[in-house]
Amino acid sequence: xxxxxxxxxxxxxxxxxxxxxxxxxxxxxxxxxxxxxxxxxxxxxxxxxxxxxxxxxxxxxxxxxxxxxxxxxxxxxxxxxxxxxxxxxxxxxxxxxxxxxxxxxxxxxxxxxxxxxxxxxxxxxxxxxxxxxxxxxxxxxxxxxxxxxxxxxxxxxxxxxxxxxxxxxxxxxxxxxxxxxxxxxxxxxxxxx
Amino acid sequence: xxxxxxxxxxxxxxxxxxxxxxxxxxxxxxxxxxxxxxxxxxxxxxxxxxxxxxxxxxxxxxxxxxxxxxxxxxxxxxxxxxxxxxxxxxxxxxxxxxxxxxxxxxxxxxxxxxxxxxxxxxxxxxxxxxxxxxxxxxxxxxxxxxxxxxxxxxxxxxxxxxxxxxxxxxxxxxxxxxxxxxxxxxxxxxxxxxxxxxxxxxxxxxxxxxxxxxxxxxxxxxxxxxxxxxxxxxxxxxxxxxxxxxxxxxxxxxxxxxxxxxxxxx
Numbered sequence: 001x002x003x004x005x006x007x008x009x010x011x012x013x014x015x016x017x018x019x020x021x022x023x024x025x026x027x028x029x030x031x032x033x034x035x036x037x038x039x040x041x042x043x044x045x046x047x048x049x050x051x052x053x054x055x056x057x058x059x060x061x062x063x064x065x066x067x068x069x070x071x072x073x074x075x076x077x078x079x080x081x082x083x084x085x086x087x088x089x090x091x092x093x094x095x096x097x098x099x100x101x102x103x104x105x106x107x108x109x110x111x112x113x114x115x116x117x118x119x120x121x122x123x124x125x126x127x128x129x130x131x132x133x134x135x136x137x138x139x140x141x142x143x144x145x146x147x148x149x150x151x152x153x154x155x156x157x158x159x160x161x162x163x164x165x166x167x168x169x170x171x172x173x174x175x176x177x178x179x180x181x182x183x184x185x186x187x188x189x190x191x192x193x
Numbered sequence: 194x195x196x197x198x199x200x201x202x203x204x205x206x207x208x209x210x211x212x213x214x215x216x217x218x219x220x221x222x223x224x225x226x227x228x229x230x231x232x233x234x235x236x237x238x239x240x241x242x243x244x245x246x247x248x249x250x251x252x253x254x255x256x257x258x259x260x261x262x263x264x265x266x267x268x269x270x271x272x273x274x275x276x277x278x279x280x281x282x283x284x285x286x287x288x289x290x291x292x293x294x295x296x297x298x299x300x301x302x303x304x305x306x307x308x309x310x311x312x313x314x315x316x317x318x319x320x321x322x323x324x325x326x327x328x329x330x331x332x333x334x335x336x337x338x339x340x341x342x343x344x345x346x347x348x349x350x351x352x353x354x355x356x357x358x359x360x361x362x363x364x365x366x367x368x369x370x371x372x373x374x375x376x377x378x379x380x381x382x383x384x385x386x387x388x389x390x391x392x393x394x395x396x397x398x399x400x401x402x403x404x405x406x407x408x409x410x411x412x413x414x415x416x417x418x419x420x421x422x423x424x425x426x427x428x429x430x431x432x433x434x435x436x437x438x439x440x441x442x443x444x445x446x447x448x449x450x451x452x453x454x455x456x457x458x459x
Binding site for chain 2: 036039040043044047048050051052056064065068069072073076127128131132134135146147149150151152153155156171172174175178179181182185192
């Protein structure tokens with residue numbers, strides 16, 4: 001049952017290498033017992049997703065790179081406490097969001113709130129940069145729900161699991177976040193795509 | 194469905210997160226309401242913009258760096274885990290020291306403690322074991338089952354007489370929170386007749402409850418009444434090798450103006 005759930009997780013949450021067949025929960029259990037290869041496989045599965053999430057939350061590639069490492073370090077240290085009650089992807093994204101929140105808090109304390117668009121030149125790149133720019137103007141909770149929703153296409157239920165929120169709270173927050181994003185995007189760009 | 198209800202649910206509707214029946218109601222409303230339809234269009238624009246986030250970004254290859262950082266600590270061996278273990282060890286050591294210090298006899302009452310629970314109980318003059326009415330019990334005394342816990346000089350100690358009449362000696366554990374003043378001391382491991390007290394009498398001193406593994410043990414109780422008369426019970430229990438009582442000797446004595454001749458019982 002656990003393996004089945006883990007496989008679903010790899011397809012749904014991870015979208016990463018489902019063909020390889022080994023469930024996340026299985027890999028996590030092996031990594032917990034010190035098998036480095038299992039942890040590296042988890043890293044390979046989720047690296048891009050965690051990096052994308054951190055990039056959208058922080059708006060900066062260097063920060064995202066640091067937070068990618070930080071997320072996996074925290075996950076590695078917390079592995080003994082991961083018992084598979086939640087899906088590995090959910091658990092890992094929660095760690096990533098927490099790491100990003102910590103980084104944002106430090107950034108605020110350092111009075112450095114201005115975020116650099118990730119890639120300002122080029123058509124599609126420019127659009128992404130503007131979107132990230134607008135995202136960075138939002139409240140943290142709005143930024144987080146939109147990043148989880150659109151970066152990894154998580155369902156509302158999955159977002160609720162990652163954030164430990166109720167489903168109605170996720171629904172309301174996403175709705176408000178979209179309105180806030182629209183205003184922010186119109187301020188920075190002037191025209192919606 | 195009213196417009197404000199529709200608008201609250203529009204994001205969920207566009208994201209396919211509504212139940213089928215609710216989505217059908219909402220779709221029906223949108224067909225007939227231009228304002229809500231306009232808001233839905235705005236949200237679709239937002240949706241299109243935000244989909245740019247789904248563009249895959251390859252993370253830089255950092256497994257080498259990660260391996261190095263991971264090598265600093267295996268799962269469950271982070272510095273915080275070690276710090277927690279060290280803290281727990283320190284607490285355990287502190288608790289052990291506390292228990293040990295409480296178990297050590299003080300310089301004065303050490304000898305009586307040994308004799309009171311020893312295999313050769315000696316008769317104890319009742320007058321030596323009197324607690325004055327109103328005297329405060331020392332902190333932690335209720336938890337102390339020993340027959341002659343070292344006494345403190347505070348809280349009426351000057352009026353207290355111990356087994357040999359020696360001055361009370363403070364112990365390191367006396368400042369710790371313990372029993373409320375005046376409460377009956379707890380007996381271990383089983384209650385004895387020592388708990389019988391006359392409320393009007395005023396003074397109860399309970400010394401000694403046998404440890405089952407000891408070959409013999411003694412319990413002595415004395416009650417002093419308001420009129421100066423006293424009653425005391427001295428119980429000696431002999432035990433066999435298995436710890437079962439083999440002989441019990443109880444003596445009962447009364448003295449004072451009302452009792453000119455002591456009586457023996459048991």
